[in-house]
Amino acid sequence: MRAQSGATRMVMVAGAVAALSVVAACGGGEGSPIGNAGGDSTKASDGSVTLEFSQWWEPEMPKGALRGIMDDFEKANPGIKVNLISAPYASTQQQTVAGAASKTLADVVGLDGAWVSDFAKQKAIADLSTLMKDSGYDESQLASQIKVGGETYMIPVVNFVYPMFSNDDLLAKAGVSAPPATRTQFADAAKKVTATGNGAYGWILPLAQDAPNGIQNDVMSWAWASGGSMLKDGKPDVTNAAVTSVVTFIKSLWDAKVIAPGALTMKEQDKVEQFTNGRVGMMIDSLAHINLIRQNNPKLKFSISALPAEDGYTGKRGMPYASWGIGVSDSSPHKAQAFKLVQYLMSTDVNAKLSSIANAFPGNTKSVPDFVKSDAMFKTAFDIWNKGVPANEFTGLPTAEDLMRSFDVQLQETLANGQPVNTSLSNVQADWSSKF
Amino acid sequence: MSAPTIPAPTAPSPARPGRPAGAAPGRRRTSLGRRLAPYGYLAPVAVLMLVLMILPVAVVIRYSFFDNVIISPTSVLVGLRNYVQILTDPLFRTATRNTAVFTGVSVLAHLVLGLGFAMLLNSPLLGRRTKTVFRTIFVMPWLLTVAIIAILWRLLLDPNGVVNFGLQSVGLIDGPVAWFSELNLALPAVTVMNIWAGYPFFMVSLLAGLQGISADLYEAAAVDGASWWRRFFHVTLPSLRPIIISMALLDVIWTSQQFPLIWMTTGGGPLERTEMLSTYTYKLAFSEYQFAQASASAVIMLLVALVLAVFYVRHQRARD
Numbered sequence: 001m002r003a004q005s006g007a008t009r010m011v012m013v014a015g016a017v018a019a020l021s022v023v024a025a026c027g028g029g030e031g032s033p034i035g036n037a038g039g040d041s042t043k044a045s046d047g048s049v050t051l052e053f054s055q056w057w058e059p060e061m062p063k064g065a066l067r068g069i070m071d072d073f074e075k076a077n078p079g080i081k082v083n084l085i086s087a088p089y090a091s092t093q094q095q096t097v098a099g100a101a102s103k104t105l106a107d108v109v110g111l112d113g114a115w116v117s118d119f120a121k122q123k124a125i126a127d128l129s130t131l132m133k134d135s136g137y138d139e140s141q142l143a144s145q146i147k148v149g150g151e152t153y154m155i156p157v158v159n160f161v162y163p164m165f166s167n168d169d170l171l172a173k174a175g176v177s178a179p180p181a182t183r184t185q186f187a188d189a190a191k192k193v194t195a196t197g198n199g200a201y202g203w204i205l206p207l208a209q210d211a212p213n214g215i216q217n218d219v220m221s222w223a224w225a226s227g228g229s230m231l232k233d234g235k236p237d238v239t240n241a242a243v244t245s246v247v248t249f250i251k252s253l254w255d256a257k258v259i260a261p262g263a264l265t266m267k268e269q270d271k272v273e274q275f276t277n278g279r280v281g282m283m284i285d286s287l288a289h290i291n292l293i294r295q296n297n298p299k300l301k302f303s304i305s306a307l308p309a310e311d312g313y314t315g316k317r318g319m320p321y322a323s324w325g326i327g328v329s330d331s332s333p334h335k336a337q338a339f340k341l342v343q344y345l346m347s348t349d350v351n352a353k354l355s356s357i358a359n360a361f362p363g364n365t366k367s368v369p370d371f372v373k374s375d376a377m378f379k380t381a382f383d384i385w386n387k388g389v390p391a392n393e394f395t396g397l398p399t400a401e402d403l404m405r406s407f408d409v410q411l412q413e414t415l416a417n418g419q420p421v422n423t424s425l426s427n428v429q430a431d432w433s434s435k436f
Numbered sequence: 437m438s439a440p441t442i443p444a445p446t447a448p449s450p451a452r453p454g455r456p457a458g459a460a461p462g463r464r465r466t467s468l469g470r471r472l473a474p475y476g477y478l479a480p481v482a483v484l485m486l487v488l489m490i491l492p493v494a495v496v497i498r499y500s501f502f503d504n505v506i507i508s509p510t511s512v513l514v515g516l517r518n519y520v521q522i523l524t525d526p527l528f529r530t531a532t533r534n535t536a537v538f539t540g541v542s543v544l545a546h547l548v549l550g551l552g553f554a555m556l557l558n559s560p561l562l563g564r565r566t567k568t569v570f571r572t573i574f575v576m577p578w579l580l581t582v583a584i585i586a587i588l589w590r591l592l593l594d595p596n597g598v599v600n601f602g603l604q605s606v607g608l609i610d611g612p613v614a615w616f617s618e619l620n621l622a623l624p625a626v627t628v629m630n631i632w633a634g635y636p637f638f639m640v641s642l643l644a645g646l647q648g649i650s651a652d653l654y655e656a657a658a659v660d661g662a663s664w665w666r667r668f669f670h671v672t673l674p675s676l677r678p679i680i681i682s683m684a685l686l687d688v689i690w691t692s693q694q695f696p697l698i699w700m701t702t703g704g705g706p707l708e709r710t711e712m713l714s715t716y717t718y719k720l721a722f723s724e725y726q727f728a729q730a731s732a733s734a735v736i737m738l739l740v741a742l743v744l745a746v747f748y749v750r751h752q753r754a755r756d
Contacts, residue, residue, distance in 0.1 A: 094722065101506040118725060122507055199596060199612070210703025210715075261595040262614035264706035265622070270594075279596065402723045412707050416619055 049334050050081040051341060054096065055110025057324050057358070058086035065357050073344045080337050100124035105329035107338040111154045113146050113325055113395030120148040121398075125327040128152040131339040142346065143365050146325060146396045156323035157345055158360035160286045161385050162217045163319065164308070168301040170200055170281045179282075179305040183222075183249055186282070186308040190258040193281030202258035204280040205250070206266040207412060212404035213268065216394045217320050218284050219411065222246040224318030224391035225307035231393050236432035238407070239425045245310065247414060247421045254415045264412055276300065286322065287381050288359050304377060306384045318391025319384065324358070361385055398435055406431045493738070499731035506727040518732035528733065530708050531716040538627050538712060539691045545631040546687055547680065550638025557639075558646040578636035586700035589629045590616070616702050622709045630697055638683055645679040646672070678751075685748040689741050713737050
């Protein structure tokens with residue numbers, strides 16, 4: 001009898017424990033918010049503060065690299081500790097969306113420019129302009145800032161630029177002596193490379209709808225390289241001459257069959273793989289892939305150059321880039337300490353170190369990463385970067401990924417279904433306008 | 437002389453028949469504990485179901501009646517507006533049509549292939565070792581995770597992949613075909629991939645069913661002079677009918693919700709040719725941040741699945 005009632009109690013306790021563990025597990029699941037910035041449980045009795053820093057950077061860096069930088073920060077700032085919350089990009093995005101909604105973002109948040117507008121409107125991330133002013137920070141050293149409504153909400157820590165990669169051997173075989181600098185030269189080179197046969201194509205264009213960043217990196221970059229824009233006074237302006245000429249140009253390449261097949265569902269990694277395997281003459285891609293290409297095909301001879309511009313264009317060339325951005329949670333009780341971490345990561349030496357590790361260009365104009373001194377190709381890219389201007393108009397736009405996808409669908413209508421360019425761009429204009 | 441008085445029997449407790457009156461409080465507690473014990477045993481599962489299944493579903497249903505959920509702290513009740521928007525969206529209709537074709541063809545092919553392979557493996561014409569080899573080969577797709585299947589088929593159907601190479605080698609095609617990117621080939625391509633990924637489930641279930649059919653039935657049919665086809669239509673199929681119906685209903689539910697295979701190969705493209713209800717809902721939520729409309733779309737999918745689930749449960753009950 002006693003044993004039975006004991007068993008009953010045990011079952012009750014087990015039930016309670018199971019319930020609590022389930023609730024706890026749900027709290028940390030994928031898609032659930034990250035961080036606990038809403039409360040002040042991160043302040044120890046000795047007055048020290050533990051900051052939470054959510055990002056997708058750590059899994060993309062060598063093991064222990066980001067933790068090492070955080071350890072240095074903790075040494076330089078006694079009383080502040082940093083707890084890294086790391087996950088791959090897609091998980092970080094989902095968790096950050098959930099955290100922004102429930103106001104439980106980590107104190108310091110790794111951000112993609114495409115998310116900023118929505119988070120700023122939700123008041124989930126703090127106005128960095130105020131934090132910079134309060135701490136007397138010299139913002140002139142920042143290469144760029146992502147603003148919404150005139151206030152800064154994200155600072156790009158490091159930038160991954162997208163120059164043009166050329167397969168030297170394929171171009172030489174096609175009788176092209178140097179990477180093209182204008183659209184006419186590019187079209188000519190692409191046709192010549194395709195004509196060499198053996199399954200080689202002049203250009204490669206990833207337009208997968210599930211990852212529509214090809215619109216930003218491989219399509220709109222042509223407009224930015226010639227000083228064009230898809231916006232006017234912060235509003236959509238995709239029917240202008242600059243964007244129309246880009247889509248018309250791409251359509252002409254498509255009709256000439258110089259674009260590698262499979263473009264409509266191709267992703268960025270497929271593009272890099274095809275180029276690495278020597279099947280493509282030219283591609284626009286992240287500088288971060290240089291080492292990957294070298295590693296996977298050490299025999300491939302390739303070079304990088306600025307994106308070709310419209311014939312006769314002499315102005316500064318815009319170069320697309322993607323960033324590891326940083327922001328501060330608006331609900332963090334430790335905003336001042338959180339901004340200290342931002343300042344630290346943006347300081348000249350630390351930013352150079354981080355850039356060197358990530359093979360990216362620094363967000364601080366005074367920082368010079370090591371690879372620029374040791375690698376000629378990175379040096380070339382750094383020179384192109386410094387001569388041009390960073391260009392990514394999708395950064396900071398509302399539902400940026402969806403805008404790209406909308407453009408993607410209409411571009412595919414033009415390429416594969418023969419829809420006139422003007423109709424496609426008018427459709428994009430109407431769709432984008434409804435989202436601004 | 438007075439008659440001896442016999443004490444009236446104590447009325448048994450309605451709750452515990454036969455329990456003597458004035459039972460000790462400790463025993464009463466034991467009895468309560470005994471009554472609660474089953475609930476205690478059930479509690480972990482009940483809590484798990486509540487937290488992991490009922491609660492999320494309830495939250496999604498609630499979201500579907502509000503506006504700007506998750507992204508705004510001030511969402512307001514909008515009634516059926518999200519449902520009207522979803523049901524009148526041409527893309528939703530395209531996704532529904534694609535899902536219906538994808539599901540219908542997949543389930544039918546799963547059934548035909550599964551039954552064919554199951555009959556092959558059940559055939560007395562094959563030796564034990566041969567059967568083992570074929571069983572291992574046929575069940576292979578089932579052992580692979582969805583991500584691996586997607587990568588495998590992306591490589592196979594790549595313009596520079598094995599399939600194009602083979603077809604070009606035998607002269608069936610002139611140049612490389614981008615199976616996932618051609619407007620008219622994308623939906624058939626993802627359907628073929630899904631058929632390959634899903635037929636082993638049918639095969640294994642039907643093989644178990646075939647092995648359960650009494651040999652006497654076939655012998656009697658053979659004695660009556662029935663041909664192979666007549667034995668198949670009048671013995672095999674009727675015997676397998678309950679399994680086929682159960683499998684088909686489950687497969688319709690699972691296939692209509694297929695997301696990862698589509699997302700990792702075509703992402704719903706090209707030009708919405710492979711847009712399914714699952715990818716449509718995902719894009720609404722994680723690309724447009726329209727969580728309320730995504731919830732409405734998910735609830736519509738849930739209702740369809742629910743109808744099928746009711747049929748499935750009723751069929752199972754009838755079987756039992």
